[in-house]
Amino acid sequence: MSDTPNNNDANNNDAVAATEQPTVRFADFGLAPEILRALSDQGYVHPTPIQAQAIPVVLKGRDVMGAAQTGTGKTAGFSLPIIQLLMEHANPSMSPARHPVRALVLTPTRELAVQVAENVKAYSRHTPLRSTVVFGGMDMKPQTETLRRGVEIVIATPGRLLDHVEQKNISLGQVQMLVMDEADRMLDMGFLPDLQRIINLLPKKRQNLMFSATFSPEIKKLANTFLTDPLTIEVARSNATADKVTQVVYKVDDEHKRDVVEHIIRQRALKQVIVFSNTKIGASRLSRHLEQRGIKASAIHGDKTQQERMAALDAFKKGEVEVLVATDVAARGLDISDLPCVINFDLPYNAEDYVHRIGRTGRAGASGDAISVYSDKDERLLSDIEKLIKQ
């Protein structure tokens, strides 16, 4: 991972120094003992570069525009200072009024929401701060009950959050911190109007943090609209692929793609691999093909229910499923560490998705392989990717 901190701000001097000194520890940030205990439960000692940069700046109350992909540790980068800043409000009271929503994290997908929520829960476990996650595709009732009991940190997908707002299950009038995670994907998925509606419900005075894997003109515009004098923090050049990921492409005939992927999985004895397909039907077919040949595979895509997706992810994490065949939307935000390899069964239509996909491997400093198969008709897609990553 190449760190090219794009900070031209005096406030960030500590942060720049922090990335240059690998000996920086979480204990150096002045975090509450309850938080440090939770970090030690997780076995984390040293912050990742984005954490080293973001934590001091967020603690100072600054707005942040973070250019960071999943896998960089960005979740703790925003969660830890949020929990720290909310510690002054932490209380064990049973009264909902004592637990208004103070921090709101918006994510594009249910999977990412769940993952962020798990992180926040883990880091705040020794504090009385409450957190919860709300997303669509699930019964609203249990979410409603939790919201009504009062909760300081809410992680949500935009649509479901607005449903709860409409039903008056949640009031956003005391939100002091807003996080827009994977903002680029929220735009891609058409959430801009929802974001706008949500932001209109928040107090004007608040701290805003925005994270995005890519830095398109649209994202810059969004940042200009919603952030106040943000500090830009960048780890891994925008649109750059992780340096530790070895990338290989194989040109094959269309009709042999499934067999080639099967061969790669067998030959490399891959036991945990995500294979990306551009279409739901392609994902299902490939998964069936592999299963018929004795490879434990499962497909996740937008036609699967939330329960099915979670079950597949769970089985994958436990090793019961070795190959997860996924579409981009379904795979987005999946927190799977130590993934040694990703395979592109199809080259993505959108070259930036290539960067997201291969970001699944080579995380947190580990090395990884990204293997792509393509056929004649995908030449243009390949050249788009090569142009984007300049390789």
Ligand code: AMP
């Ligand atoms: P994220 O980019 O937030 O999805 O985090 C990527 C992975 O790195 C997650 O599995 C985290 O649990 C893990 N992680 C985050 N921060 C650290 C850290 N400081 N030390 C070790 N692992 C970490």
